[in-house]
Amino acid sequence: LLDPIVNDAFIREFIEAAPDALLVVDSGGRIVLVNTQLEHLFGYARHELAGKAIEILVPERFRSNHEGYRMDFVGSPRTRAMGAGRSLWGRKKDGVEFPVEISLSPVPAGSEHFVAAAVRDVTEARRSAATLRAAERLVALATLAAGIAHEINNPLTTVMASLDLALESVSSWRAIGASAPPAELVEALTDAKQAAKTVGEIVQSMRVLARGETGRLQPVDVNKLLDQSLILIANSVKYSARIVKEFGDLAPVMADPPQLAQVFLNVLVNAAQAFSEASAVRNEIRIATRMDGARVLIEIGDNGRGIPEAIRERIFEPFFTTKDVGQGMGLGLSITRSIVKALGGEITFESAAHRGTVFRIALPSTSFSTEAEWPATRPPIAATAPRASAAQPDEDVSPRKGARKRIRVLVIDDDIGVARTLARGLAKECDVDILTDGREAIDRLSTEHGYDLVLCDLMMPSVTGADVYREVMTKRPESADRFVFITGGAFTDAGRRFLETVDAPVVRKPFDLRAVRALVRSRARR
Numbered sequence: 383l384l385d386p387i388v389n390d391a392f393i394r395e396f397i398e399a400a401p402d403a404l405l406v407v408d409s410g411g412r413i414v415l416v417n418t419q420l421e422h423l424f425g426y427a428r429h430e431l432a433g434k435a436i437e438i439l440v441p442e443r444f445r446s447n448h449e450g451y452r453m454d455f456v457g458s459p460r461t462r463a464m465g466a467g468r469s470l471w472g473r474k475k476d477g478v479e480f481p482v483e484i485s486l487s488p489v490p491a492g493s494e495h496f497v498a499a500a501v502r503d504v505t506e507a508r509r510s511a512a513t514l515r516a517a518e519r520l521v522a523l524a525t526l527a528a529g530i531a532h533e534i535n536n537p538l539t540t541v542m543a544s545l546d547l548a549l550e551s552v553s554s555w556r557a558i559g560a561s562a563p564p565a566e567l568v569e570a571l572t573d574a575k576q577a578a579k580t581v582g583e584i585v586q587s588m589r590v591l592a593r594g595e596t597g598r599l600q601p602v603d604v605n606k607l608l609d610q611s612l613i614l615i616a617n618s619v620k621y622s623a624r625i626v627k628e629f630g631d632l633a634p635v636m637a638d639p640p641q642l643a644q645v646f647l648n649v650l651v652n653a654a655q656a657f658s659e660a661s662a663v664r665n666e667i668r669i670a671t672r673m674d675g676a677r678v679l680i681e682i683g684d685n686g687r688g689i690p691e692a693i694r695e696r697i698f699e700p701f702f703t704t705k706d707v708g709q710g711m712g713l714g715l716s717i718t719r720s721i722v723k724a725l726g727g728e729i730t731f732e733s734a735a736h737r738g739t740v741f742r743i744a745l746p747s748t749s750f751s752t753e754a755e756w757p758a759t760r761p762p763i764a765a766t767a768p769r770a771s772a773a774q775p776d777e778d779v780s781p782r783k784g785a786r787k788r789i790r791v792l793v794i795d796d797d798i799g800v801a802r803t804l805a806r807g808l809a810k811e812c813d814v815d816i817l818t819d820g821r822e823a824i825d826r827l828s829t830e831h832g833y834d835l836v837l838c839d840l841m842m843p844s845v846t847g848a849d850v851y852r853e854v855m856t857k858r859p860e861s862a863d864r865f866v867f868i869t870g871g872a873f874t875d876a877g878r879r880f881l882e883t884v885d886a887p888v889v890r891k892p893f894d895l896r897a898v899r900a901l902v903r904s905r906a907r908r
């Protein structure tokens with residue numbers, strides 16, 4: 383009876399040639415035929431399977447059900463995929479279980495009803511589907527993060543600038559004859575400002591994460607930037623690890639320096655945190671740079687604990703961390719990767735348990751030289767508060783006594799909180815008018831020509847900052863250099879393109895009031 387199937391050399395060859403693992407069982411569920419692929423897949427030799435119940439290939443926990451399913455199939459045989467809607471598992475000789483897809487075909491031969499099955503190992507397919515789901519989840523998460531970051535930004539701008547103002551105000555009490563402010567008031571305000579700054583940094587990180595937003599790109603000397611980044615961590619690393627530098631000659635890369643510094647810092651801090659015990663003798667952080675074709679290669683390695691195999695796939699996920707609460711948020715590497723990608727680069731790593739980890743960052747090099755101002759025509763962007771911090775000393779308010787005329791400023795921002803804070807912050811040296819609507823701003827600017835400066839929010843409902851600018855330009859092109867744009871950074875493509883075409887400074891929220899004042903002065907003086 384079996385002869386037509388088993389003994390026909392042609393059919394045997396045919397079965398062997400199939401890419402899938404194939405087997406045939408009789409109506410009693412006993413194995414009568416397998417091909418080599420099936421032997422390999424399940425780890426059994428042919429003779430070990432011949433005549434055995436098919437359940438030998440099924441994990442124990444599914445065996446009793448399997449017999450029932452098999453009866454059903456014999457009752458109404460037709461070619462179909464097995465176990466629609468269920469995930470199926472195979473069991474190898476050594477007990478390892480793996481996901482499979484199985485298609486069944488009835489093979490009637492005389493009075494016997496054989497069933498042929500093709501078995502496919504879908505471990506890889508399942509894994510990539512899971513990766514895809516994870517990627518989709520990340521996109522959703524990033525979109526959410528960007529939305530939240532955007533919503534937080536305006537109130538945060540108000541909080542930060544108001545705290546600046548409050549601090550300035552209490553520190554001038556003495557000057558106006560009042561007694562010194564109580565120390566705890568100054569402390570409380572300073573702490574609040576520091577905390578608000580941290581929120582600002584998180585918001586900024588979210589943005590980079592979600593949109594791969596880059597700042598202003600310019601040619602950067604990577605070795606120099608690495609040195610500057612190292613200074614920032616030097617103190618905290620001094621006793622816990624030795625730092626070894628092997629810098630090669632490099633071409634510059636196009637990057638936003640503070641952002642690229644953040645990339646280096648994130649990886650350096652991780653390296654510094656990779657040691658279980660502090661020991662400047664045993665522990666080493668090695669930083670090497672060299673050219674790799676047209677790319678600049680930066681390696682940051684440590685001989686710390688290494689990254690366990692099980693989490694290697696996840697370390698770039700936002701909020702994935704193995705560190706204690708307060709130690710790490712799990713954002714470092716995800717932000718790092720977004721920035722590196724946005725610069726057209728790549729970040730990879732190698733790790734071995736207890737031997738250490740090397741992160742490798744490759745960035746495209748540029749032929750622009752770091753000496754050149756690039757692009758030469760753009761005025762500098764006023765830095766965001768977290769970056770600028772105490773860097774700019776406040777200019778003397780009245781260099782020549784009584785000589786300065788007051789500057790007239792129009793602030794246009796749909797967020798009244800932001801607009802008022804700006805007005806308050808500039809009140810000492812400027813007369814400020816506020817408008818919260820782009821349409822009104824256009825009307826005002828077409829009748830009122832006395833403003834020295836227009837501080838205009840870019841993203842406003844219906845009439846945007848770009849609309850205001852374009853409309854005013856048609857009537858009074860000479861006022862082009864009076865415009866300064868304010869932005870929450872969440873550029874639309876149109877917004878981005880607009881900023882590339884206009885030659886106007888951009889202030890990012892949350893801003894540092896002192897930086898805005900300095901900008902207002904320098905623009906008004908022109």
Ligand SMILES: Nc1ncnc2c1ncn2[C@@H]1O[C@H](COP(=O)(O)OP(=O)(O)OP(=O)(O)O)[C@@H](O)[C@H]1O
Nearest residue numbers: 652653656688697703704710711712713714715739
């Ligand atoms: N050099 C390293 N050695 C060992 N583990 C590392 C190293 N770099 C990263 N990791 C692992 O990857 C995880 C994610 O790193 P990531 O920088 O994204 O977040 P974090 O350091 O935990 O927190 P954050 O950077 O937000 O402070 C870490 O928690 C750690 O488990």
Ligand SMILES: [Mg+2]
Nearest residue numbers: 648652714715
């Ligand atoms: Mg980190």
